[in-house]
Amino acid sequence: MGLWDSYRMRLRRKRLRLRALRKRHELSPVTDRTAQIRPDHVLVFSTQRNEMARLPWFLKYYRGLGADHFLFVDNDSDDGSREYLSQQPDVSVWSTGASYRASRFGMDWMNALLRRHGHGHWTLTVDPDELLVYPFCDTRPLAGLTDWLDSCGIKAFPAMLLDMYPKGPIGEATYTPGQDPLEVLPWFDAGNYTISRNWGYNNLWIQGGPRARVFFRDQPGRAPALNKIPLVRWHRRYVYASSTHNLLPRGLNLVFDDMGGEKSSGVLLHTKFLPTFPAKADEELSRRQHYGDSREYIAYAAVLDGDADLWCRYSEKYINWRQLEILGLMSKGNWA
Amino acid sequence: MSMGVIMLVHTALDRAAQMARHWARAGCPVVIHVDRRVPDAPYGAFRRALADLPDIAFSSRHRCEWGTWGLVAATLDASRVMLDRHDVRHVYLASGACLPLRPVADLQDYLADHPETDFIESAATADVPWTVGGLNHERFTLFFPVSWRRNKPLFDALVAGQRALGLRRRAPRGVVPHMGSQWWCLTSRTLRAILDSPDRRAHDAYFRRTWIPDESYFQSLARLYATEIEARSLTLSKFDFQGKPHIFYDDHLQLLRRSDCFVARKIWPRANRLYAAFLGEGLPPAIRQDPQPGKIDRVFAKAVERRLRGRPGLYMQSRFPRLGHENGVTAGRYAVFHGFEPLHDGFCAWLADATGARVHGRLFSPERAHFAEGEAVGPGALTDDAGLRDYNPKAFLTNLLWNSRGMQHCFLYGPDDTPEILWHIARDPNARISVVSGAWAVPLWRSDAPFDVVRARAAKLQRAEAAMIDALRAPDVKARVRIQTMAEYLEAPAETLKSIVAEIGWRDGADRSASPSTVELLGFGQFLQRLRNEGMDPYLAGDFPLLSSTPRQPEPRRYIAS
Structure with a gap:
């Protein structure tokens, strides 16, 4: 990587930061409790739209892990979720009616909030349908992980997306808000992921899982990216470049070992395929606010019409993080 | 106290x-x-x-x-x-x-x-x-006036400078x-x-x-x-x-x-x-x-x-070794076969019975991945879809072996199959590749196609197979490779097969005397000769006799006690 490329990356980072600065004005505070934030707090950043079904469990789950404060951008919800979030004692909410797509799928808003409130904190940037699992998460709180990362001088912690799905047609199961979504979606693909190295950003590009297997059979190159770096010791110089898939400066993306060793990593359990999914897919198809002209949702619609079942004989049923570690989806690294 | x-x-x-x-x-x-x-x-x-x-x-x-x-x-x-x-x-x-x-x-x-x-x-x-950090006795023979944590570049420069000057401190007397x-x-x-x-x-x-x-x-x-x-x-x-x-x-x-x-x-x-x-x-x-x-x-x-060191054969979000630093390209041993199936009816079934291994068909065939027992989905929810597989064939193979590590795998591979995987297999010390060359001529011989079509097809197959064999003979190949011509192999197929199975390991209770039946080759020699007569020398099949159904038997050895 030459000087010229480094310079280009630097320009790109500055541009993204400026963009975030500009998009900040699209956010208007609904409830601002950020005065509660203490220097050692772990902060959760999230964008949501009409996720009332997922939010109760989302908050419960991350509070259980020891997250100290939540910062939400509400994108024009009309299902009561904004009001619900405003009532939570540890949540700050901003709202916007601006275009999700024009804000690079919410990332400009996230970058703006991260820059304003994340500096110096461990920040976890996740969607409401992403639940973080990391080594020892059943016995050690998030602060245990972040303290350890600090002691190792590690600034970013990766967690790939793991699509969870039910057995049987997606729309058929029932889910009540507040319920553990994994009771409805306990299945996942254990070992059909493909990885290539993105030398421009230094990150790995991971694809595969049920979405590639069922929806993107004919165009595997377009299957969604699953690599994510959600947990970062934030500095105001940083930006997320494309979703939480990669960051700038790109040294932050070197979350993997390329000499044979294993660094520590976690998994984001992706609860996209709750029973609400077919309706949501329809809606998103008409809104066309998602990545790549909502290509993903077009593919879903094509298959979901036939009541697709993502489950197969070799689907794996989720037990705990140790299982994911043994399967090689995540690693303890040298954390013991 | x-x-x-x-x-x-x-x-x-x-x-x-x-x-x-x-x-x-x-x-x-x-x-x-x-x-x-x-x-x-x-x-x-x-x-x-x-x-x-x-x-x-x-x-x-x-x-x-x-x-x-x-x-x-x-x-x-x-x-x-x-x-x-x-x-x-x-x-x-x-x-x-x-x-x-x-x-x-x-x-x-x-x-x-x-x-x-x-x-x-x-x-x-x-x-x-x-x-840690490469300094051993030099901890005591150089000067370290600055903190390593706070000023790494200066620290390193001072170490390098003192090395260049050949500085050596001496410990106080007796220490x-x-x-x-x-x-x-x-x-x-x-x-x-x-x-x-x-x-x-x-x-x-x-x-x-x-x-x-x-x-x-x-x-x-x-x-x-x-x-x-x-x-x-x-x-x-x-x-x-x-x-x-x-x-x-x-x-x-x-x-x-x-x-x-x-x-x-x-x-x-x-x-x-x-x-x-x-x-x-x-x-x-x-x-x-x-x-x-x-x-x-x-x-x-x-x-x-x-x-x-990581877990050998694992490629994941926080372990993605560069070529050559894998510490095990794949998670376990596997065997690859080419040219056996046309010569033996039920070769895969026999191999599965003899070894107890997962014996797949042509995993990398152009139409789909032929998993053992014809399954549409394999371990780890890998699908048999050729497009998904060929999107990253190396990941397909490493995933398959990782997902069912602890299990032996065998599969067939031919020159028609996904070409780029061969390079990776050949450089994997876990791979045992057995090739019988020229066996592609047997299905051609049996086909009803007009002879000029057969001749053209034979030439194409032979070129492809020759290229494959060249690739397996490259100097940096790390797999264990065994290449025989069809004629050599057919002199004593049971012996070759037994040594192959012995390398993989016999299944407990397997019938060690059973061999797969070899197809009847009466008239095959004439077929090869006809190809030769048409100017297409099937040299990869080896030195096949013209008339007999099996290749020329070696002269019986004589043992003379002296």
Whole structure:
């Protein structure tokens, strides 16, 4: 990587930061409790739209892990979720009616909030349908992980997306808000992921899982990216470049070992395929606010019409993080 | 008073206070050194919190940066305070993140049983590979005036410069540099001898400019003055590959209990269960046993191994080795066959029965991946879809082997199949590739197609197979490759097959005498000759006889006793 490329990356980072600065004005505070934030707090950043079904469990789950404060951008919800979030004692909410797509799928808003409130904190940037699992998460709180990362001088912690799905047609199961979504979606693909190295950003590009297997059979190159770096010791110089898939400066993306060793990593359990999914897919198809002209949702619609079942004989049923570690989806690294 | 405790404290002052109280309550005088970098307000609060305890003293504060002299200076000052104020037999050096795992009385008894013994890990530098950062004996032969943590470039430049100048410091007379854990328990006699040594100035001047003197000052000088050194630390403290201490959490409770160690570090300050369990009233009854840190050693050694070497054959989000650094390209051994199937009916079924392995068909065939038993989905939810497979064929293979590691895999491969995978298979020491060349002619011979079509097809197949064989004979091939022409192979197919199965391993209870039936080849020789007559020499089939159904038998050997 030459000087010229480094310079280009630097320009790109500055541009993204400026963009975030500009998009900040699209956010208007609904409830601002950020005065509660203490220097050692772990902060959760999230964008949501009409996720009332997922939010109760989302908050419960991350509070259980020891997250100290939540910062939400509400994108024009009309299902009561904004009001619900405003009532939570540890949540700050901003709202916007601006275009999700024009804000690079919410990332400009996230970058703006991260820059304003994340500096110096461990920040976890996740969607409401992403639940973080990391080594020892059943016995050690998030602060245990972040303290350890600090002691190792590690600034970013990766967690790939793991699509969870039910057995049987997606729309058929029932889910009540507040319920553990994994009771409805306990299945996942254990070992059909493909990885290539993105030398421009230094990150790995991971694809595969049920979405590639069922929806993107004919165009595997377009299957969604699953690599994510959600947990970062934030500095105001940083930006997320494309979703939480990669960051700038790109040294932050070197979350993997390329000499044979294993660094520590976690998994984001992706609860996209709750029973609400077919309706949501329809809606998103008409809104066309998602990545790549909502290509993903077009593919879903094509298959979901036939009541697709993502489950197969070799689907794996989720037990705990140790299982994911043994399967090689995540690693303890040298954390013991 | 048998034992005094020196505590070095720099963070988590509340836990440190709890520890100091614990030591003091057990009757140990405590001298505390608090890092100068701790601001005055928390330091003041910390002192006030311990003000009610008469046997706790504070020594003058130094800046304690990792690997610098400050830690030694702090320890020396605190030792002086301890020895001046208290008449103790042993002095235990601990930190604020230490936690006694056994009642303090246990430790006191243990030390009373070893009144003359100095417990200090201390090994001659030439004999230990512990060092991190490539500096071993140079720790003691170069000058280290700047902190490695704070100014790495300057640190490295100074090291390089001194190397270039050929600088070599000499240790003070009588001192042989030794290294070991920073956490020791010395007799006050040894400690006093170190403090009051007539050569103290020389010692301090020398070690002040070595690197990480806290791991060598007392460790070297104890060798001069101790009468009885037990070269191990009573503090259980494990270090990772970067020289940072491993941290103990709540879930280590059972592991720590069973270790029978006296003191462990470093404890995560928020490991409430550990503190409650080991500092609470309900401590297990005294056990007169020597520490057994072996199990904990293994846990942490495995963690370091995983960080440095990883799991062979695994490619994932935090392990993606470059070519050549895989430490195992794939997760297990597998066998690849080419040219056997046209010669034997039911070859795959026979192989599966003989070996008990997963025998797939053509995994990389253009239409789909033929998994064993014709499944549409394979281990790990890999699909048989050719497009998905060929999107990243290497990942397909490594995934398959990783997903069902512990199981042997066999599959067929031919020149028509996904070409780029061959390069990877050929460079994988786990692969055993067996090739019978020219066997593609058998289906052609049996086909009803017009001869000019057959001839053209034969030429194409032979070119493709020749290219494949060339690839398998490349100089950097790491797989085990066996290539025979069809004629060679058919001289004694059972022998070849048996040695192949023997390499994979016979299934328990397999019928070792059974061989797959070889197809009838009567007239095949003429077919080859006809190809030859048409100007297309099927040389890869080998030297096939014109008339007989099997290749020419070698002359029977004669054994003459002389």
